[in-house]
Amino acid sequence: MTVIDNAPTQIAEAQKVQVRSVYQEIAAEYDERIPGEGPTDEGFTQSEHDFVLSKVRAGQKVLDIGCGTGRFTVPMAAAGAQVTGLDISRAMLDVTEGKLAARGLSADLHEGDMANLPFEDDSFDVVTSMLALMHIPLEDRERVFAEVSRVLRPGGRFVIGVKNGLFEQFFKGDRFAAVDITDVEGKQLLFTGTRGGNDLTAPWYSFTPHELKALFAASGLVMTHLRGNSTISAWLADEVLADSGVAGVVRALEKNLGDVPPFNYLGYHILVEAVKPGR
Numbered sequence: 001m002t003v004i005d006n007a008p009t010q011i012a013e014a015q016k017v018q019v020r021s022v023y024q025e026i027a028a029e030y031d032e033r034i035p036g037e038g039p040t041d042e043g044f045t046q047s048e049h050d051f052v053l054s055k056v057r058a059g060q061k062v063l064d065i066g067c068g069t070g071r072f073t074v075p076m077a078a079a080g081a082q083v084t085g086l087d088i089s090r091a092m093l094d095v096t097e098g099k100l101a102a103r104g105l106s107a108d109l110h111e112g113d114m115a116n117l118p119f120e121d122d123s124f125d126v127v128t129s130m131l132a133l134m135h136i137p138l139e140d141r142e143r144v145f146a147e148v149s150r151v152l153r154p155g156g157r158f159v160i161g162v163k164n165g166l167f168e169q170f171f172k173g174d175r176f177a178a179v180d181i182t183d184v185e186g187k188q189l190l191f192t193g194t195r196g197g198n199d200l201t202a203p204w205y206s207f208t209p210h211e212l213k214a215l216f217a218a219s220g221l222v223m224t225h226l227r228g229n230s231t232i233s234a235w236l237a238d239e240v241l242a243d244s245g246v247a248g249v250v251r252a253l254e255k256n257l258g259d260v261p262p263f264n265y266l267g268y269h270i271l272v273e274a275v276k277p278g279r
Contacts, residue, residue, distance in 0.1 A: 012137035015203045016113065019135045020088045022191065022202045023068070027091035029195050030069050033179050034131070040233050040241055041176050043251050044269070047229045047258070048161055049075065051271040052128055055159045056081050060125040063151065065114045066132020070096030073107050076128070083107040084124070086114060115140040117147045124151050130161040134189070134204045145219040154278040158221055164270045165206035167234065175234045175268055182206075209265050212272055221274040227258045228267020235266075 023030070052072055056062055058080025067073045067085035069092050077083045077100065085107050087093050093109045100107055112118055114129075114136070127148045136144050148158050163182065172184040181190045182204060189204040207215075209226060216223050232250050233241055241247050257263040264270070 023089035165208035228264035234268035
């Protein structure tokens with residue numbers, strides 16, 4: 001008789017419940033916490049936006065998974081894309097709806113699990129996910145990437161931003177965090193100093209470039225662009241970056257070296273594009 005071990009599935013489901021619970025509680029204050037303050041955080045965020053918006057064109061159908069409070073859903077809609085957003089937390093989606101309404105924009109928002117996308121095959125030109133894939137339970141990783149491949153049209157692109165596990169092999173501290181801290185050893189994200197007075201935790205797994213390549217290959221996607229985010233500033237002391245002149249030089253170097261190996265592979269985070277080959 002074959003014995004089926006359901007423990008990994010049960011652990012994955014428990015982790016999803018935990019993630020949903022945390023973001024239900026943190027939704028109203030999320031935008032005050034992410035990104036952090038200061039020129040380094042501003043540069044980090046600008047790099048994210050530049051990368052994502054360079055991959056999206058007006059009129060394209062875009063799915064933003066783990067869309068949260070609409071950090072990218074809203075600007076992509078403003079750029080003329082037909083955006084669909086999916087998030088595990090209804091409270092986070094409510095914040096996105098408010099932002100869209102305030103700007104006279106619209107997007108199709110869904111509460112759901114990125115491991116079971118409620119969309120037809122070949123539905124989207126682009127799928128994006130920024131700072132959300134790290135919450136995927138390890139057991140679900142291949143399924144999420146396969147689901148993305150399924151809903152992408154041939155020639156469509158998967159555009160993501162993730163914490164770099166290769167960087168963590170050299171430095172396990174959280175470089176730019178003020179209140180939300182990556183616990184590399186514990187594989188979790190810590191939300192400290194919340195309005196409710198509680199410290200919250202959610203599972204958090206970074207990705208190495210090698211792991212991403214393997215996940216893309218398994219799902220039939222081909223990695224075409226890898227950019228390191230904060231490829232230099234993440235390695236420098238805060239006291240060094242406090243000098244505006246030094247910070248300006250570092251920012252310029254990062255802009256030019258972000259796409260150049262090996263610097264791109266050593267970014268604090270990595271920004272990646274993969275393509276679904278045409279038929």
